[in-house]
Amino acid sequence: MSKRGISPPGEGTLIKRARSGSPPSNELVISSSGDDRQKGLVRSIKRTSNLEAPIISLSGAHSGEIVSCRFDPTGQHIAACSTDRSVSLWRTYPPNTNYGLLTSLHKAPILDLQWSLYSPTLYTVGADHILNMTNVTTGQRIKKIRAHRGIINTLDRTMAGGAGIELVATGSDDGTVRIWEGGEEGDKTSVAVFEIGCPVTSVCWSADGQNVFIGALDNEIHVYDLRKCEQVYSLMGHTDTPTSLALSPNGSYLLSASLSSQTIVHDVRPFSPAPSRIHRVLHGVPAGFENTLAKGAWSKDDGGRRAALGGADRMVSIWDVESGSILYKLPGHKGTVTCVDFHPKEPIILTGSKDGTMLMGELEQGLNV
Secondary structure: OOOOOOOOOOOOEEEEEOOOOOOOEEEEEEEOOOOOHHHOEEEEEEOOOOOOOOEEEEOOOOOOOEEEEEEOOOOOEEEEEEOOOOEEEEEOOOOOOEEEEEOOOOOOOEEEEEEOOOOOEEEEEEOOOEEEEEEOOOOEEEEEEEOOOOOEEEEEEEEOOOOOOEEEEEEEOOOEEEEEEOOOOOOOOOOEEEEOOOOEEEEEEOOOOOEEEEEEOOOOEEEEEOOOOEEEEEEOOOOOOEEEEEEOOOOOEEEEEEOOOOEEEEEOOOOOOOOOOEEEEEOOOOOOOOOOOOEOEEOOOOOOOEEEEEOOOOOEEEEEOOOOOEEEEEOOOOOOEEEEEEOOOOOEEEEEEOOOOEEEEEOOOOOOO
16 A cells, blocks of 8 residues: 655644445544644544444435334335325445335324344334335335224334234324234234233234234333233333333343333333332433423344433434443434334344434444353
């Protein structure tokens, strides 16, 4: 490699060298004026992912606020839904293009979405009481179900143990959670119905697919057994409505954000050492006055050592779960951050906001477990 020549007197030079190898690495070389080369400053920035840049903005697809955004199970694609009643599809890696915009799925704001675990299917729910299943390869709707009598706020999916059937749980303002068979073969009749008695704001499956965690307006997290079709216990601790639920990669802990600006990590192992099942309480994210159902997430590249949530301060907070300390406060959005997701394989975080944009950025490499 040839050496760079000395800068002419009175001039400074900024050179950004191309990255090479994997993981990529950028170097910024800044030379001072004059002939004294000892005054040069070299700063190396270690890249930790295969993104084209450390931070990437994904914008221009939506005219309304983004309510949910998620990586697909392979990490190659991103889907986002908005109050403008559309779903946008993006490529994670360069070129980071918006290659699809689905505008005819719902007739009201789309409030949540999930990728299928085994097929190119996208599940969406919205304020029109509809559960849609869409083939993202063709853009065609597979199935449309009038699932509830009220606004559907949330959904989650799991693979039924040993049966090879994907089950979808939906939670609604009508006070019920309904379980459906995913895919083209499933019937349009619900498999099970759980009567909660007040509006449901969040649902999440257990790791084995036998239990459903349900956050509701009564500030509790109800745990229902799918086989018994009854509540087996509840998780307490919140003083206001839970806004989202997320299960850790190892299936042992449940992250629950709430409108009280308090985020709780619950121990959901069969035999928890803590009678209250509260493993950790995380602080630092203001919920604000907009009553946003903000969605949190666990990191996956390091086995769930970190958790993230966006807030009304237009920032994204990332905690070290065991210590409860905030590792990052990430700026960039111009509105409340409504949703976050972690890449399934790399230390990349995706965030969506009421400003109608998404940001995707790389973090420091976590410790693999």
